[in-house]
Amino acid sequence: ANGGTIFLDEIGELPLPMQSKLLRTLQEGTLVRLGGQREVRIDVRLVAATNSDLQQLVRERKLRSDLYYRLNVFPIEMPALRDRVEDIPLLINELISRMEKEKRGSLRMNSASIMSLCRHDWPGNVRELANLVERLAIMHPYGVIGVQELPKKFRYVDDYDENRPVEDSGMPSTIPGLIGLDAPALLPVNGLDLKDYLSNLEKQLIQQALDEAGGVVARAAEKLRIRRTTLVEKVRKYGLREETEET
Incomplete structure (x- = not known):
C-alpha cells in the first residue's frame, strides 16, 4: 500500500x-x-x-x-439516494452496462418501472438499488422490466397507471424535445441527451409540485419526497419561483 x-x-x-x-x-x-x-x-x-x-x-x-x-481533513457529504432521485436512471444504466460487460446478463426497464423506483425511499441507498438490478437480471434475463416484474415493495404504480395516457397520470403531458413518459422503453431509437432529458423532466415536476402546493416549498418537498433544503437548491438552480414559507 x-x-x-x-x-x-x-x-x-x-x-x-x-x-x-x-x-x-x-x-x-x-x-x-x-x-x-x-x-x-x-x-x-x-x-x-x-x-x-x-x-x-x-x-x-x-x-x-x-x-x-x-x-476529517476534507469531508465529502453524499446525499442519500432518496434526495437525488434524478440519479436513479443513470445508476440503473451504469449497473446494467456493468452486467453486460461482465456477461452476467442484461435487461431493459420501461419508463413506468423507472418512475416507480424513483418513488421508493431507498433506505439501503445505492447498494439496495444494485441488489435489485442484480435480482431482476437473474429473474428476468434479457427481458423488459415493467412494474409487475418489480418486487412488491417497489411497486408505487399499478397496471392501470403503467398503461394509461400520461395526461391522466398527473404527470406533465409534453416536455419539448423529450420522449413521453408513457414510452415503452427508456431509450428511443434515435437516442437522447440523458442529462438534458432528466433536467427538463425534473424542472417540470418541481414546477408542478410547487403549483399544487401553492408555492409552499415544504409541501412541494413532501410531494417530491425530498428534503426542503434540497428543493430550495433546485428551485434556484432552475430559476423557478422563489421559496414561499408556509403561513
Whole structure:
C-alpha cells in the first residue's frame, strides 16, 4: 500500500483498540507489520467512509475525537439516494452496462418501472438499488422490466397507471424535445441527451409540485419526497419561483 491509497469502509465501526493503532500510524507515518518487530515508514493516502453520524459517535465515546479530527481533513457529504432521485436512471444504466460487460446478463426497464423506483425511499441507498438490478437480471434475463416484474415493495404504480395516457397520470403531458413518459422503453431509437432529458423532466415536476402546493416549498418537498433544503437548491438552480414559507 505504500505510495497508494487505502480505503476504510464504515470507519465508525472500528473497535477502540484499533482506533488507537490507526491514529498512531496516521500521526507518525509508521506501522509494525503483523508478526514483525520493527517499524516501517509508509506514505499513503487514506480515504474513510461511513453512513453513521461520526460526531454522535464521538459524543457517545464510541469514536476517538482525535481520530475523528485527524480523518476529517476534507469531508465529502453524499446525499442519500432518496434526495437525488434524478440519479436513479443513470445508476440503473451504469449497473446494467456493468452486467453486460461482465456477461452476467442484461435487461431493459420501461419508463413506468423507472418512475416507480424513483418513488421508493431507498433506505439501503445505492447498494439496495444494485441488489435489485442484480435480482431482476437473474429473474428476468434479457427481458423488459415493467412494474409487475418489480418486487412488491417497489411497486408505487399499478397496471392501470403503467398503461394509461400520461395526461391522466398527473404527470406533465409534453416536455419539448423529450420522449413521453408513457414510452415503452427508456431509450428511443434515435437516442437522447440523458442529462438534458432528466433536467427538463425534473424542472417540470418541481414546477408542478410547487403549483399544487401553492408555492409552499415544504409541501412541494413532501410531494417530491425530498428534503426542503434540497428543493430550495433546485428551485434556484432552475430559476423557478422563489421559496414561499408556509403561513
